[in-house]
Amino acid sequence: MQEQGTAPFVDVPADVLARISHKRRVPVVVTVNGHTFRTTIAPMGGMLCLGFNKGNAAGAGIAAGDRIDVVMALDTQPRTIDVPAELAAALDADPRAKAAFDALSYSHRREWADHVREAKKPETRERRAGKAVVALREG
Incomplete structure (x- = not known):
């Protein structure tokens, strides 16, 4: 796990992404240490990154520099918002x-x-x- 600024992320190898989708911005469901969340793989600084916000990093019990196993799958469900x-x-x-x-x-x-x-x-x-x-x- 790497960090840029305060944002921890994982660099997703292009061949791994190619098994999921041909797009560069890909919605995925991710599980790390039993913590599952929805996010998007996105290009950043020449890499394809799987970012972790503070809540998801804490939920998975991980920090920059940790070695982690990531399970991810294409997220095909519509993303809806609970509007106040x-x-x-x-x-x-x-x-x-x-x-x-x-x-x-x-x-x-x-x-x-x-x-x-x-x-x-x-x-x-x-x-x-x-x-x-x-x-x-x-x-």
């Missing part, structure tokens, strides 16, 4: 922002949803949802 109620209501009230949100990649939709969901106070979630709608509408 505040964001869903704000998007429903603004068709243009909703269309922009729906056109985003899974990871960008998840980031907007997480940004609203992570607020502790209801009024903060409402404010964040409102700002998200403005940003999405204005592109």
Whole structure:
């Protein structure tokens, strides 16, 4: 396992990726040390990388420099987002922002949803949802 900045990752050999898909950005289901999660293999700095966010690295009990066994398979299931109620209501009230949100990649939709969901106070979630709608509408 390697690390660039604070992001641990595994360099996926091209021949391994070729057994799964012919694309360079490939959605996969990964299991490490019994911890299973969904992610995407993506090109980074001339390599094909399988990245681990902090939660998945902690869940698998791994850190940069560790030697790990990775089991992965092509992820063919649709990726859906649990949109917080505040964001869903704000998007429903603004068709243009909703269309922009729906056109985003899974990871960008998840980031907007997480940004609203992570607020502790209801009024903060409402404010964040409102700002998200403005940003999405204005592109």
